[in-house]
Amino acid sequence: MNDSHLVKVSGVDKVFKRGSEEVHVLGGLDLEIPNGDFLALMGPSGSGKSTLLNLIGGLDRPSEGKVEVGGKRIDKLSDRKLAGWRARHVGLVFQFYNLMPVLNAQKNVELPLLLTKLSKAERKKRAALALDIVGLSHRTGHYPRQLSGGEQQRTGIARAIVTDPTLLLCDEPTGDLDRKSGDEILDLLQALNKEQGKTIIMVTHDIHAAARAKRTLHLNKGQLSTEAVD
Amino acid sequence: MKYLYLIFSSLKRKKLRTGLTILSIMVAFILFGYLTAIRQAFDAGIEVAGADRLIVRHKVSLVQLLPQSYEDKIERIDGVDNATHSTWFGGIYQESKNFFAQMPIVPEELFDMYPEFVISDEHKAAWLETRSGVLVGRGLMDRFDWKVGDRIPINATIWGKKDGGRTWEFDLVAVYDGAEKGTDTSQFFIRYDFFDETRANGQGLVGWYTVRIADPERAAEVAAAIDAEFANSAQETKAEPEGAFIQGFANQIGNIGFIIMSIMSAVFFTILLVAGNTMAYTVRERTNELAVLKAIGFTDRGVLGLVLGESLAITFVGGVLGLGHAWLLVSMGDPTDGSFPVFYLPTFDLFLGLILIVAMAFIAGIVPALQAQKLQIADALRR
């Protein structure tokens, strides 16, 4: 076993039940991700990219197999413990940002910190710092509807990194953005990977985006490969 | 505490809907407060009724009179401490809408029987000296802006005068205050001796007796003994506890407590549907947001708490506004302009209101909150 492997997925099956019908999405899937990796995950729509990301982020459980993150079997944790684990170790970035419309940028970024024991002043300071890192210090009081798509996504990234998680999971982070804003987001992710050593897994449909990662894996028919299969 | 901001922010989401819901809840609690005060007004006499007092009236009805001579007979019955009589005068001051009770009684007996009436020695003495004098409650005096020394004309509807006149003139010489908040200070006491010698007929007849008993535990037994004493006489009696007597009096209008309870139940049931509907929508529309909260680490129970918290925030804002307005309205005074001897919102019912707010929040919020708790992140994020 290699200690530098932050994520270790072994023999994972994922089956969804749709009524009486069973959908096999992942079958005997293995994946190892070293600390500090920046992995792009590609594959046709419906191939199970989001499903795999959910399993690694502890948002869902495999039907079969093991998911280890930082040496911990997260598939074995209780719902309650898993929630706590997510709060401490995972940062999530979504395609449609998923910010709270009633909270301004600052409060959105502070949200994950509510689950910590940090004081109000400390929470405020850290949120400001995260917003600074993503280059949004001048927009802290703005509500999501007052921000551009790129700015919303940067707020989303600030929210994902504010707890200083080891693992950043991004599901099509540039999928809803124009080229220029998308590039800015990718610059940011690259910087987070290089300068702060964040391990990043990014689902994308865009080859340009994938090119920014250290490596790319393709998901098809429940299996991963280094080559795209058409 | 740190979640409060989150809870209150979410109320901003659908401002109109939240506002209307809060408004409905507010109206319900204004009704609650106001109707409570009205029920309280009807119950006031019953609550302050002495447990150690019985009322003895004619068996057939309150209108039938009893001989004054019963007093001694009642006082001789075992367990009776004291008995005193009252009579319904039924006069009108200026116009019939100015209704209030006037009663001829024996002053010394009144002081003894009703310790809850607080009167200065000076006023007591003045009344004992003035045959045409009256003792009035503070509330009644304020209602008509009377002052000590005023001469008050009352038109008789039942009791004509010997001289053929129907207008009785009384001198306001004494005022009483209530020892408790619920004490009836709307009464007008005439001296019985003056009344008896001035009335055209009915000499020696009185309306009913108030009887103080030595041991409240034996109330039923003493009441039975009194009725037995006068059984088979020309005027048979019915003795009952003062509280029951006043209740019976109020029930002539209808079962007020029941009517008010029915109205309030209907109102609260409706409001519960409104609040429940709002909460159901709040959760349904926010499936995605709630899933995101869970994704970033909120526990299932935490999300349940948030939804219940929102429900509480809405009902609390509406409920407290409602109770506050009710309190203001009630403190503006008796809506009947004097028919309610006491009109206020008891502290107990304010607390009851607060409990109702919490119960309402829970009932309206629990189903959506459980739905939020059960929400599967991966499922919900796909929607």
Ligand SMILES: Nc1ncnc2c1ncn2[C@@H]1O[C@H](COP(=O)(O)OP(=O)(O)OP(=O)(O)O)[C@@H](O)[C@H]1O
């Ligand atoms: N909760 C669920 N219940 C039922 N079926 C599901 C569920 N989640 C995913 N699926 C199915 O599993 C398959 C993989 O879905 P997934 O969202 O992981 O695909 P994806 O690779 O992310 O696709 P896309 O590129 O379109 O986002 C799909 O066929 C989908 O319908």
Ligand SMILES: [Mg+2]
């Ligand atoms: Mg997907």
